[in-house]
Amino acid sequence: xxxxxxxxxxxxxxxxxxxxxxxNALVLRQRALMRGIDAEIVxxxxxxxxxxxxxxxxxxxxxxxxxxxxxxxxxRYPGLQRAAAAGRPVLxxxxxxxxLGHWYETSAGERVEGISxxxxxTAPQATRSIGELVTEPAVDGLQAPLSGFENxxxxxxxxxxxxxxxxxRHGVGNGVGDGTEGVIQGTALGTYxxxxxxxxxxxxxxxxxxxxxxxxxxxxxxxxxxxxxxxERLAAGRRG
Ligand code: GLN
Numbered sequence: 001x002x003x004x005x006x007x008x009x010x011x012x013x014x015x016x017x018x019x020x021x022x023x024n025a026l027v028l029r030q031r032a033l034m035r036g037i038d039a040e041i042v043x044x045x046x047x048x049x050x051x052x053x054x055x056x057x058x059x060x061x062x063x064x065x066x067x068x069x070x071x072x073x074x075x076r077y078p079g080l081q082r083a084a085a086a087g088r089p090v091l092x093x094x095x096x097x098x099x100l101g102h103w104y105e106t107s108a109g110e111r112v113e114g115i116s117x118x119x120x121x122t123a124p125q126a127t128r129s130i131g132e133l134v135t136e137p138a139v140d141g142l143q144a145p146l147s148g149f150e151n152x153x154x155x156x157x158x159x160x161x162x163x164x165x166x167x168x169r170h171g172v173g174n175g176v177g178d179g180t181e182g183v184i185q186g187t188a189l190g191t192y193x194x195x196x197x198x199x200x201x202x203x204x205x206x207x208x209x210x211x212x213x214x215x216x217x218x219x220x221x222x223x224x225x226x227x228x229x230x231x232e233r234l235a236a237g238r239r240g
Contacts, residue, residue, distance in 0.1 A: 148193020
């Protein structure tokens with residue numbers, strides 16, 4: 001590994017990573033490598049302390065029990081909290097949004113303290129939200145609609161320090177009736193989109209890469225297959 005290698009943290013893939021969310025780290029690495037930027041994935045498991053020195057962090061979704069194990073580990077080793085406070089970008093998918101909030105309630109009605117990296121709370125809703133999600137991003141520098149697959153029972157209420165990542169066009173999103181999807185706070189962002197989200201939304205991947213590298217733009221990548229799949233998935237989302 002050279003000094004300039006971009007280090008991508010894949011946080012707790014042993015317990016958080018439903019629907020191939022670990023693929024988000026692969027997409028970041030691949031889009032860096034295709035531009036000649038050296039990049040590597042650093043896996044942080046339940047056997048490891050969480051380092052605060054990586055360039056970008058990704059966390060996947062999980063079922064209630066796995067989510068609890070992750071919460072306990074991130075509380076015990078607060079490297080992610082230090083990294084986010086230092087401005088490193090973080091991508092949190094589904095259950096990870098909930099773990100990174102102040103607290104979440106499990107389907108069994110138990111309240112679990114989160115790590116308060118996001119100003120939000122999550123409580124189970126009457127029905128589970130499952131299906132295609134299409135949204136309009138509400139973040140500077142992102143224009144194209146976002147799409148993903150959601151499957152969660154939790155509904156997330158954002159506090160005043162957190163902003164939504166997007167407005168819902170189709171699907172449920174945060175699920176508390178305000179039409180919001182996901183969260184952005186400082187350089188950390190969260191979304192209910194599985195997919196993996198970055199394979200389906202290359203603009204979002206490049207947004208994270210730019211932040212990780214501290215640059216305003218990246219050379220464009222021309223990947224017609226990715227564009228075609230994107231269009232198909234957006235159309236599928238609109239059909240429902
Ligand atoms: N257990 C959480 C919920 O149902 C998260 C699920 C997930 O990550 N897909 O809300």
